[in-house]
Amino acid sequence: MPPHVYLLPQLVERAAETRPDGDALRCRGQALTYSQLYERASALANGLVESGMQPGDRVGILLNKGLESAVALYGIMLAGGVYVPLDPFAPSARTEFVIRDCGIRRLVAGPRTTPALEALARAGVEIETVFGLADHESLPFPLVGWDAIGALPPVPPTVATTELDLCYILYTSGSTGTPKGIMHTHRSALAWAEVSAAAYDLGPADVISNYAPLHFDLSTLDYFAGAKAGATTTIIPEEITKFPASLASLLADERLTVFYTVPMALIQLAQPGILDEHDLDALRLVLFGGEPMPLKHLRRIMERIPHAEFVNVYGPTEVNGCTHHRIDAIPAEDDEPLPIGHPYPNVEALVVDERSEPVPDGEPGELLIRTPTMMRGYWARQDLNEGAFYERTPFGGLPEVFHRTGDLVRTGADGALRFLGRKDRQIKSRGYRVELDEVEAVLLSHPAVHEAAVYAMPDAEGSLEIRAEAIPVSGDVDSAELVGHLRRSLPSYAVPAAVRLRESFPRTSSGKIDRLAMQADSVEAPAAVRG
């Protein structure tokens, strides 16, 4: 019997023993076998420990998608560290916030992210060591290049890590105006790798897509369930994800067997002319999640890939995946939303009312989830952690801890859960999670803005588009200036195309901003307002 796996990098260690020459990862025509991945990650771990890194230290990954991303995340974990993916396309102020928030002192970076490093240096961020770069005169940080790392022992250092320790922190939109870090442990991440690899029968013959960037939690199935199965994960470069025709070619050329993506990508692939010329015979499973998939688009993509199984995967980053819905047949013409389905084995789901009492089947309520795939909590945010969990205390006096998802659901007659909406103002736009209150808080921080309102409207692709309106302090500010202000703090997917300036807002009888009235008004006057 093979030794038990307690820690994520042990998945790679096992695969390096059982299929050392099998490709762990592919990207842009290059590959890393499991043995190469394990050796390179081990060498990086030695470099991190030599630089003074202590177990539990957070290490940032500031890389474009590529084979180095995998070496970085396993190397950091083999050194006993916690990896924190930094979005290479985020505004510098946001990256700086994350680095300061969780105390990152070491980074793994690459040639394409040196402009981001230069911006951090200008902002006075202190970094002790940057790995993955050598000889960059413009950077004031000590650098250790891949050549030097490659000269270190390909055997990991000895560190005392348990499955209860943190392995990564993913930052997501926070309603108070700054992002919040979702902490996962080796145990919670491994539990998701085990559950998902088993649910989808992943094996060494599978070629799994990595569509999502590292800072987006879809990537954890691609990397960790992939390694659990000893499968190959094909990293899809960022630019390909923006071009459906190029993405279709990659799906066919790489002979992907499992494609895990967001609804928008499937909607784009289903457009006429995109998949016609491509042979997708190898594709056996299409997983999608992140936001609701409109049925009319699902029908079109299922007709174009009729032999593949389609599964709607649901789960906030806080709990990884927790329910899924296997689609047996192309849905008929009724346009009832697709269910989010049934809990995975090892998951308890409760639907509760405002007093946290279970509601009768069929009634709407908030979804609470109890699962080993659940996060440890939000990094250094006791205020949020107090509201994020529900403790049920029936059993031997010890609380059973559930995560409050904030998602409103109801159980259908077939027992499958349906997603109804949010308790708060979190939305999904093109698969990205955005707190409308964060956008509003940043807009309001502009000195020329007196009042701000941000809301979402359905877009042409079945997702949501962010709209913003503001009452200026005086007349001398325009939309372009305010959009620029938002772009300096927020990721591009959270920035509205324009800010509509008005002299007053519609109000409710109690004087609150009436965002519903704004939405109704916005249907009649679409966002043709350019600054």
Place this chain on the structure above:
Amino acid sequence: MESTQAALLRFVNEDLLGGTGGAAGSDDEIVLDGTVDSLGVARLIGFMESEFDVAVPAEDVTIENFRSITTMAAYLHQRVESKAAS
């Protein structure tokens, strides 16, 4: 041709990048380097279709055609020509 390029440059630098301090040049690989995201590509297509009165079919939305403002202008030029010829 020159004016197509100038219009695309203006759209990218003002409408897509305004306020970030970023200034794209005609030959910068603005999608590959992440300057323009997927929403930006969608907005670019909308701009091309309304400003130049051509249809941009989904199968033409490729890295080759959208690599830089120069390649986008060349693509648009060809679309306008083929529309005029038909």
